Amino acid sequence: MFAEPRGGIRVLTPEVAAKIAAGxxxxxxxSVVKELVENSLDAGARRISVEVEGGGVRLIRVRDDGAGIxxxxxxxxxxxxxxxxxxxxxxxxQLTTLGFRGEALPxxxxxxxxxxxxRIEGDAAGIRLQLRDGVVLTLATEGAPxxxxxxxxxxxxxxxxxxxxxxxxxxxNARIAEVLTSHALAYAAVQFTLLxxxxxxxxxxxxxxxxxxxxxxLGVETAARLLPLQRAEPQGTVSVSGxxxxxxxxxxxxxxxxxxxxxxxxxxxxxxxALEQAYQGLLxxxxxxxxxxxxxxxxxxxxxxxxxxxxxxxxxxxxxVFAVVQAAVGRTLRETAxxxxxxxxxxxxxxxxxxxxxxxxxxxASSDSADAPARAPMALRLPVLRVLGQxxxxxxxxxGPDGVYLIDQHAAHERVLYERARAQxxxxxxxMQGLVEPVVVELSPxxxxxxxxxxxxxxxxxxxxxxxxxxxxxxxAVPSALAGRDYRMVLDDLLDRxxxxxxxxxxxxxxxxxxxxxxIKAGQGLTSEEMxxxxxxxxxxxxxxxxxxxxxxxxxxxxSQLQRHFGRA
Ligand code: ADP
Ligand code: MG
Numbered sequence: 001m002f003a004e005p006r007g008g009i010r011v012l013t014p015e016v017a018a019k020i021a022a023g024x025x026x027x028x029x030x031s032v033v034k035e036l037v038e039n040s041l042d043a044g045a046r047r048i049s050v051e052v053e054g055g056g057v058r059l060i061r062v063r064d065d066g067a068g069i070x071x072x073x074x075x076x077x078x079x080x081x082x083x084x085x086x087x088x089x090x091x092x093x094q095l096t097t098l099g100f101r102g103e104a105l106p107x108x109x110x111x112x113x114x115x116x117x118x119r120i121e122g123d124a125a126g127i128r129l130q131l132r133d134g135v136v137l138t139l140a141t142e143g144a145p146x147x148x149x150x151x152x153x154x155x156x157x158x159x160x161x162x163x164x165x166x167x168x169x170x171x172x173n174a175r176i177a178e179v180l181t182s183h184a185l186a187y188a189a190v191q192f193t194l195l196x197x198x199x200x201x202x203x204x205x206x207x208x209x210x211x212x213x214x215x216x217x218l219g220v221e222t223a224a225r226l227l228p229l230q231r232a233e234p235q236g237t238v239s240v241s242g243x244x245x246x247x248x249x250x251x252x253x254x255x256x257x258x259x260x261x262x263x264x265x266x267x268x269x270x271x272x273x274a275l276e277q278a279y280q281g282l283l284x285x286x287x288x289x290x291x292x293x294x295x296x297x298x299x300x301x302x303x304x305x306x307x308x309x310x311x312x313x314x315x316x317x318x319x320x321v322f323a324v325v326q327a328a329v330g331r332t333l334r335e336t337a338x339x340x341x342x343x344x345x346x347x348x349x350x351x352x353x354x355x356x357x358x359x360x361x362x363x364x365a366s367s368d369s370a371d372a373p374a375r376a377p378m379a380l381r382l383p384v385l386r387v388l389g390q391x392x393x394x395x396x397x398x399x400g401p402d403g404v405y406l407i408d409q410h411a412a413h414e415r416v417l418y419e420r421a422r423a424q425x426x427x428x429x430x431x432m433q434g435l436v437e438p439v440v441v442e443l444s445p446x447x448x449x450x451x452x453x454x455x456x457x458x459x460x461x462x463x464x465x466x467x468x469x470x471x472x473x474x475x476x477a478v479p480s481a482l483a484g485r486d487y488r489m490v491l492d493d494l495l496d497r498x499x500x501x502x503x504x505x506x507x508x509x510x511x512x513x514x515x516x517x518x519x520i521k522a523g524q525g526l527t528s529e530e531m532x533x534x535x536x537x538x539x540x541x542x543x544x545x546x547x548x549x550x551x552x553x554x555x556x557x558x559x560s561q562l563q564r565h566f567g568r569a
Pocket of ligand 1: 078084
């Protein structure tokens with residue numbers, strides 16, 4: 001199965017080598033934009049304007065008012081591994097610039113027609129350089145404002161294979177816009193402009209306020225609802241700032257989670273996991289928070305030289321970074337997330353909706369959120385509530401200092417039991433009840449797999465289950481809270497629930513399944529004492545607003561909403 005011998009090993013020509021190397025840096029038009037914008041930022045630009053045509057394939061023009069390149073060095077800038085940003089190996093450890101590999105300009109010139117016009121402060125005229133196939137075509141002086149303009153035409157003209165992999169221009173444009181908005185967030189003091197096929201697609205203020213940049217990146221409605229990150233306990237030398245979404249503002253994808261490390265827009269598993277862990281139990285399955293998170297740490301503690309595109313980073317102490325981010329997000333959610341407000345109530349009798357607040361405009365924002373207008377954040381913890389009664393055997397009606405609450409008794413109880421289960425799991429030895437007469441259960445093959453996978457997590461809660469030959473298992477102990485129940489049924493139900501809980505975190509899945517299995521059902525009548533007890537327990541939880549699956553536990557009608565609705569305001 002070997003190919004015909006083709007004459008041995010040879011060194012590739014510089015042109016071929018350049019094209020191969022370029023493939024790693026320049027994957028698509030947005031990569032060109034990213035590299036050029038990074039160069040402008042490294043040059044200290046205050047204004048950066050980007051124009052693209054034909055999805056960036058026909059034209060990309062990036063103009064900045066940065067330092068410019070001295071006439072004597074313009075040609076050098078297009079040589080491989082030519083950079084003004086580092087001089088020695090040690091410099092890589094202490095990077096303060098976005099670029100350092102000296103690869104972007106030669107790589108772009110290897111796969112497109114490039115032109116550069118640049119002038120430094122103090123020079124009377126600028127210099128224009130034209131390249132074709134990576135080779136200098138013309139070099140001439142020309143009047144120019146201070147700064148640098150790079151024009152890239154016919155991207156991938158010489159690499160048709162790459163062209164084939166590009167998406168529709170609209171998709172490539174979206175990726176280019178993403179590059180601009182992310183850099184606008186990290187560099188709020190710089191004004192960014194993006195023109196797509198002559199239309200203004202983005203202009204940021206450049207006034208230095210991250211909040212303004214957020215509006216540019218995410219839109220007014222969404223930006224207004226984000227929560228500024230609270231300061232967490234300082235951990236070593238890592239600090240974190242930024243904004244995250246309240247639990248009722250989510251997306252089905254992670255594309256609106258932006259992470260920056262020392263001002264560099266990065267992709268990081270560690271940061272993404274830290275973020276999502278902080279939301280555990282607050283979001284429905286398959287939903288993801290929005291976030292803009294800036295991590296700052298000493299340059300020597302992060303390695304950006306992992307990949308030619310510099311999007312990947314490695315942390316020297318990733319446990320520390322993880323902990324700081326998770327703590328900051330967690331604290332923010334506990335302390336400042338607003339209580340879910342429902343602004344529309346279905347009026348069954350008339351089959352119509354009575355708006356109790358301003359409706360959100362149609363579109364993504366309204367379908368993705370719990371239909372809530374901007375409002376002042378209030379503590380996520382519940383105020384003390386007075387129980388008034390039960391509706392439909394399912395909802396508890398209560399009154400608080402600010403209006404009326406309808407509480408879903410099942411969801412509320414689930415939250416209480418879930419937090420209790422999680423607390424048990426934190427203990428070394430969970431409260432368990434040994435069975436005087438062990439119970440033997442027969443399990444189907446699917447249930448057996450489930451039990452084996454979740455065994456450790458179940459033991460963490462106080463279950464003791466042992467194989468008893470074939471498909472039989474022996475239950476020797478149960479969590480104390482379940483003492484006296486029909487254990488066979490408890491285990492059956494629990495495994496049923498467990499099968500439906502998604503996720504790979506078995507401890508969390510087991511806690512959720514147990515909570516759901518144990519919670520009061522809808523339709524079950526409760527005495528006043530029972531309702532009061534449940535509401536007190538809910539008040540004591542860390543996240544009373546949602547059940548462990550992220551569904552709301554309550555509807556809150558504020559006093560002002562009621563007033564407005566009845567025309568009293
Ligand atoms: P790197 O950014 O890794 O140094 P590049 O190939 O992107 O490598 O750029 C090579 C050099 O060209 C940079 O080190 C810088 O000195 C110069 N340069 C590139 N773009 C600009 C710009 N917009 N303004 C000023 N200098 C620039
Ligand atoms: Mg660069």
